[in-house]
Amino acid sequence: MRSKIATLLSITSLCCSIMISSQVYAGDTIKIGSFLAVTGGASFLGDPELKTLQMYIDKLNKEGGVLGKKIELVHYDTGGNPKKAVNFIKRLVKKDRVDVIIGGSTSGTTLAVAPLVKKFKIPMISLAGSIKIVEPTQKWLFKVPHTDRMAAAKVFADMQKRGFTKVALISGSGGFDKSGRTQSLALASKYNIQIVADESYGNKDTDMTAQLTKIRASDAQAILNFGFGKAPAIVTKNIKQLGIKLPIYQSHGVASKKYIELSGDAANGVRLPAAAIVVANELADNDIQKKVTMAYKTQYEAKYDQVSSFGAHAYDALMITLKAIKQAKGVDKKALRTAIERTQNYVGAGGIFNMSADDHMGLKEDSFKLLEIVDGRWQIVN
Amino acid sequence: MSDYILQFLISGITVGSIYALVGLGFTIIYNASDVVNFAQGEFVMIGAMSAVSFSIAGIPLIIAIIMAMMVTVLVGFALNQFAIKPAKGASVVTTIIITIGASIFLRGAALLIWGKDFYSLPAFSGEQPIHIAGATILPQNLWVMGISVLLVSAVLWFFKYTLLGKAILACSCNHTAAQMVGINVGKMMLLSYGLSAMLGALAGVLIVPITFSSYDAGIMLGLKGFSAAILGGIGNPIGAIVGGLLLGILESLGAGFISSGYKDAIAFAIILFVLFVRPSGLLGHEHQERV
Amino acid sequence: MSSSLLKISNLSSSYGPVNVLNKLSIEVHAGELVALVGANGAGKTTLLRCISGVQKITSGHIYFSDKEISHLSTDQIVSCGISQSPEGRQVFAPLSVADNLLLGAYSLRKKTLKTKEQQTHAIENIYQLFPILKEKQAHSAGTLSGGQQQMLAIGRALMAQPSLLLLDEPSMGLAPLLVKEIFSIIKKLNEQGTTVLLVEQNAKMALSIANRAYVIETGQVTLSGNADELLGNKAIQRAYLGHSL
Numbered sequence: 056m057r058s059k060i061a062t063l064l065s066i067t068s069l070c071c072s073i074m075i076s077s078q079v080y081a082g083d084t085i086k087i088g089s090f091l092a093v094t095g096g097a098s099f100l101g102d103p104e105l106k107t108l109q110m111y112i113d114k115l116n117k118e119g120g121v122l123g124k125k126i127e128l129v130h131y132d133t134g135g136n137p138k139k140a141v142n143f144i145k146r147l148v149k150k151d152r153v154d155v156i157i158g159g160s161t162s163g164t165t166l167a168v169a170p171l172v173k174k175f176k177i178p179m180i181s182l183a184g185s186i187k188i189v190e191p192t193q194k195w196l197f198k199v200p201h202t203d204r205m206a207a208a209k210v211f212a213d214m215q216k217r218g219f220t221k222v223a224l225i226s227g228s229g230g231f232d233k234s235g236r237t238q239s240l241a242l243a244s245k246y247n248i249q250i251v252a253d254e255s256y257g258n259k260d261t262d263m264t265a266q267l268t269k270i271r272a273s274d275a276q277a278i279l280n281f282g283f284g285k286a287p288a289i290v291t292k293n294i295k296q297l298g299i300k301l302p303i304y305q306s307h308g309v310a311s312k313k314y315i316e317l318s319g320d321a322a323n324g325v326r327l328p329a330a331a332i333v334v335a336n337e338l339a340d341n342d343i344q345k346k347v348t349m350a351y352k353t354q355y356e357a358k359y360d361q362v363s364s365f366g367a368h369a370y371d372a373l374m375i376t377l378k379a380i381k382q383a384k385g386v387d388k389k390a391l392r393t394a395i396e397r398t399q400n401y402v403g404a405g406g407i408f409n410m411s412a413d414d415h416m417g418l419k420e421d422s423f424k425l426l427e428i429v430d431g432r433w434q435i436v437n
Numbered sequence: 438m439s440d441y442i443l444q445f446l447i448s449g450i451t452v453g454s455i456y457a458l459v460g461l462g463f464t465i466i467y468n469a470s471d472v473v474n475f476a477q478g479e480f481v482m483i484g485a486m487s488a489v490s491f492s493i494a495g496i497p498l499i500i501a502i503i504m505a506m507m508v509t510v511l512v513g514f515a516l517n518q519f520a521i522k523p524a525k526g527a528s529v530v531t532t533i534i535i536t537i538g539a540s541i542f543l544r545g546a547a548l549l550i551w552g553k554d555f556y557s558l559p560a561f562s563g564e565q566p567i568h569i570a571g572a573t574i575l576p577q578n579l580w581v582m583g584i585s586v587l588l589v590s591a592v593l594w595f596f597k598y599t600l601l602g603k604a605i606l607a608c609s610c611n612h613t614a615a616q617m618v619g620i621n622v623g624k625m626m627l628l629s630y631g632l633s634a635m636l637g638a639l640a641g642v643l644i645v646p647i648t649f650s651s652y653d654a655g656i657m658l659g660l661k662g663f664s665a666a667i668l669g670g671i672g673n674p675i676g677a678i679v680g681g682l683l684l685g686i687l688e689s690l691g692a693g694f695i696s697s698g699y700k701d702a703i704a705f706a707i708i709l710f711v712l713f714v715r716p717s718g719l720l721g722h723e724h725q726e727r728v
Numbered sequence: 729m730s731s732s733l734l735k736i737s738n739l740s741s742s743y744g745p746v747n748v749l750n751k752l753s754i755e756v757h758a759g760e761l762v763a764l765v766g767a768n769g770a771g772k773t774t775l776l777r778c779i780s781g782v783q784k785i786t787s788g789h790i791y792f793s794d795k796e797i798s799h800l801s802t803d804q805i806v807s808c809g810i811s812q813s814p815e816g817r818q819v820f821a822p823l824s825v826a827d828n829l830l831l832g833a834y835s836l837r838k839k840t841l842k843t844k845e846q847q848t849h850a851i852e853n854i855y856q857l858f859p860i861l862k863e864k865q866a867h868s869a870g871t872l873s874g875g876q877q878q879m880l881a882i883g884r885a886l887m888a889q890p891s892l893l894l895l896d897e898p899s900m901g902l903a904p905l906l907v908k909e910i911f912s913i914i915k916k917l918n919e920q921g922t923t924v925l926l927v928e929q930n931a932k933m934a935l936s937i938a939n940r941a942y943v944i945e946t947g948q949v950t951l952s953g954n955a956d957e958l959l960g961n962k963a964i965q966r967a968y969l970g971h972s973l
Contacts, residue, residue, distance in 0.1 A: 259654075600830065616802040617802065618811070618834050618887075618888065620831070
């Protein structure tokens with residue numbers, strides 16, 4: 056009996072102390088909400104994103120915070136599930152009363168919460184790729200990653216330069232792959248390119264030689280693969296196995312050392328668009344992004360494994376948010392939104408951001424670097 | 438056109454051999470206990486991943502492969518001892534659900550150990566494609582096919598000609614009667630889980646240079662291997678091979694001639710049709726029992 | 729006939745809350761043919777399952793050659809020399825007749841039936857007893873007729889070369905002519921030296937070949953004695969043998 060009372064007392068006092076402390080914090084902290092796919096199929100996105108946010112917010116708080124206030128990160132794991140994302144947005148706004156939101160990791164979760172963002176009138180910066188997030192522009196919604204269309208444009212521009220007019224497209228079954236395929240099909244004619252083969256595969260397939268045999272029989276001059284994970288490496292190896300000599304282009308989806316490792320020798324000569332962060336080491340010293348990418352890479356890799364462009368998007372989103380908070384001199388949502396929209400000449404890990412009322416992403420095509428794999432290493436083309 | 442078909446067939450046979458090897462693993466446990474072990478794909482993944490780990494640690498490939506097989510066999514034993522055996526007396530359906538749970542657990546453990554990355558092994562004898570009448574094939578594909586043939590022969594021989602193999606079969610026919618002739622059913626179960634884990638590990642090691650592996654690679658392989666076993670007639674080792682090859686070739690021809698986007702749908706539609714006409718699979722026995 | 733081969737004392741066993749055996753005690757001496765008779769559900773099959781270790785006992789003891797075996801596993805009990813032809817025959821249906829017999833000798837695989845010659849010889853012995861099985865040796869057991877399956881089940885049990893053979897309802901579902909044949913074989917086996925504990929609903933048939941018998945009702949022995957005496961007992965006649973005897 057006595058122990059029961061003791062337990063009750065301690066629970067009550069614990070509740071009190073939580074209430075008191077949260078009240079004290081409310082005035083003194085800036086609350087950044089986030090909903091990321093830290094687990095589940097898209098965890099390769101959410102995991103480095105959350106790590107980046109936590110790492111930089113901890114660092115900032117140690118250095119004294121922003122405008123003299125500590126920053127508090129309120130995070131929920133969506134597992135990539137849009138339904139969960141919708142619930143978490145409601146909780147972030149109504150219960151946690153966050154000032155600004157960073158997320159989600161995937162286009163699905165972002166687009167699912169877009170109507171609520173509009174309703175709640177809260178600024179949100181998405182870390183997802185789809186162009187639909189910023190086209191048409193929505194007042195409270197921003198995004199930082201490059202779009203699939205930019206990747207396709209970068210590739211097609213290089214193909215045009217090399218004089219290719221007939222291209223075979225092969226893509227995976229995931230959302231990223233399908234969106235990339237749609238953008239590529241829509242964009243090709245602008246660069247005088249004809250898509251002469253349009254094949255697809257399942258992302259977990261183990262062999263794509265059947266599709267590539269058909270491509271071999273077409274009159275394509277180059278192959279473009281929009282894909283993700285291990286499949287593009289299998290495509291690359293299968294192309295070599297079939298003795299196809301055509302130049303291979305991949306998307307920014309494979310811009311990681313793992314792709315080179317899995318593809319082995321077959322990867323040599325492959326070209327792909329990628330964010331500067333992937334080739335931070337290889338960037339020229341006078342490159343405007345050299346400093347920021349090296350700093351982020353060093354910071355991240357000191358604590359975690361190899362850096363990815365996904366974590367870098369979270370970095371950019373956080374930095375844009377902090378700059379805007381400073382400029383708005385607080386977290387008034389309207390002022391904050393306007394400040395984000397006025398982001399100019401921010402040199403980030405993903406590129407140079409110049410946002411406006413019509414452009415809630417602010418990146419140009421040149422923010423992608425075109426890379427070629429030479430002897431198992433990245434090399435920046437021209 | 439003819440070299441088209443030849444290439445499709447080669448692709449189909451390569452992929453099909455992989456499905457067949459996984460399907461063969463299903464066969465052994467099914468033969469011992471009528472249970473479909475949905476953690477079979479995880480055996481393949483664990484075999485592949487541990488072989489990669491040992492190989493990265495600098496252990497020579499052949500020893501790394503043997504060690505990976507031993508690790509996987511231990512996992513198979515553990516699955517039997519800690520998940521299947523405690524549920525002794527449970528219905529087959531319950532046991533199958535337990536294996537599904539075990540597969541989720543093993544996948545989670547693999548995620549903790551190896552993370553989310555993909556891993557590969559170097560091909561056993563180089564990557565120089567071999568040309569056959571306008572089509573090409575990798576040496577590793579030949580390894581997969583060759584060892585599949587060896588393994589299926591070994592499994593067939595085991596069940597047909599050894600007392601131990603027959604004793605395992607007896608356990609699935611009739612648990613009580615098997616006990617009454619002096620077969621230690623518990624031991625047979627342990628043995629069959631160990632054997633099918635070893636088979637899975639070997640399959641994993643063989644295919645990892647071609648398909649790569651990651652913590653979740655077992656899901657797809659398990660599903661396709663299961664389809665192969667069902668298509669061929671579950672419980673029949675030759676059925677698993679026929680089913681696997683057929684599934685691989687169907688997928689490849691489907692992707693080549695009809696549409697790569699629908700190749701899985703085409704393959705599964707044909708499987709459903711076959712099962713509709715012959716519910717026990719292509720080579721499955723009709724239940725012949727007179728009382 | 730002084731020391732008993734099998735001695736069961738105060739054995740109880742239950743299926744969940746239902747007591748099937750209630751402090752039952754019986755004895756079988758070496759060389760005997762003992763019958764257990766009783767109505768359906770009296771607990772005869774359960775008793776045999778307990779002896780083989782397939783059914784758990786709740787209390788009591790089972791001694792075989794003066795050694796307690798009630799805690800042993802089924803395969804250990806078979807190795808001790810007790811084998812059973814179970815109720816409903818329970819042959820390994822998809823396996824061949826020859827394989828069924830071979831598996832019957834599983835407990836001897838490291839002892840007297842190690843080599844192929846020894847195995848073949850043992851199987852030949854069974855074929856002599858049941859010639860029809862030799863004809864069907866390559867057929868799968870599931871395709872045999874009921875009588876043939878019964879022969880196979882008995883043959884399989886004999887393959888273990890038991891010192892005590894447990895037979896559970898060997899006449900069940902068989903035509904009268906076949907029943908006669910099976911029982912004459914059982915008698916022959918006993919005369920050749922195998923101790924037999926026979927469970928039968930066909931009490932008349934069982935008592936006609938047995939030395940002694942126990943009558944079991946609701947898990948207990950209600951009557952026991954020489955088979956001839958029981959065969960003449962009026963109460964038994966009424967209860968199990970029909971009036972016309």
